Amino acid sequence: MDRRSGIAIGALSRRTGCHVETIRYYERIGLLPAPARRGRYRLYGAADVARLAFVRRARELGFTLEEVRALLALAAEGEGACAEARELAAAHLADVRARIADLRAMEAALAEAVRRCDAGEAPGCPLIGALSGRAAPA
Amino acid sequence: MDRRSGIAIGALSRRTGCHVETIRYYERIGLLPAPARRGRYRLYGAADVARLAFVRRARELGFTLEEVRALLALAAEGEGACAEARELAAAHLADVRARIADLRAMEAALAEAVRRCDAGEAPGCPLIGALSGRAAPA
DNA sequence: GCTTGAGTCTGTAGTCGCTACAGACGGTAG
DNA sequence: CTACCGTCTGTAGCGACTACAGACTCAAGC
Known part of the structure; x- marks a missing residue:
């Protein structure tokens, strides 16, 4: 199923509790990066799982998607x-x-x-x- | 301005605190009846003012527009x-x-x-x- | 090999409750 | 007569999804 290279969108959905359509939506608006592909299928790695989990938690705290975008950028910056x-x-x-x-x-x-x-x-x-x-x- | 026959949409807006565009929107979705007209202009009477005020209060209580629609119907029914x-x-x-x-x-x-x-x-x-x-x- | 079924793909349109125009017309004050 | 405000219709946008349609891919069972 995931020959060493990652998981499909359905598995990511199950792992994060985020609907498949919502994941694709987040990608479309640039909140998630376009993932790798195996053939036509999206393939997600650990970093993708972590990023989406971050988004989910922020959304659960009620942050808007724009705020989540900003938080992601800040998280990438690290300290400071x-x-x-x-x-x-x-x-x-x-x-x-x-x-x-x-x-x-x-x-x-x-x-x-x-x-x-x-x-x-x-x-x-x-x-x-x-x-x-x-x-x-x- | 209102030669005995009613008030214009701007006056209704001021009286109810409901934006002009919102009033027209409510009319479009059938929440408010199409009002009388003087020429091309909408003309509102006391019943219209009361109905819109009802809608506003219901919205302030957080009812959805569909719920407001139902409440309006119930109000029209009277008792029971x-x-x-x-x-x-x-x-x-x-x-x-x-x-x-x-x-x-x-x-x-x-x-x-x-x-x-x-x-x-x-x-x-x-x-x-x-x-x-x-x-x-x- | 062939079929079946689940999963995935892209793209588009719908939801709710407004809000914001564009571009034309009406009515009034100076 | 002109300037200006209010009003008109119609359409498109917002946020955050959700729900299809119609095509494809893939693994498993027979």
């Missing part, structure tokens, strides 16, 4: 790049926190609406009422 | 639809909570990485190290 990486992460962290705050506001409003639905207090549906602009009674 | 609206909201609430959980995991990992960067403990960048798959020391 730490301060820049820290900046990227800190900016992204602020973004994540803002999104959490937004979602928490949604959560509170939704939970309240559902609670009032369950209580069955007001005439009419409290959820639809709230969306229609009728303020909730205290 | 409350149980269904509740179901929609409860499902969406679960979704929001799942997203919050995801983001919190990201937040924790990012905050930890930034903290370890600041501590400057390990050799090399801890953030890049973590992305590269080198587990953080306890």
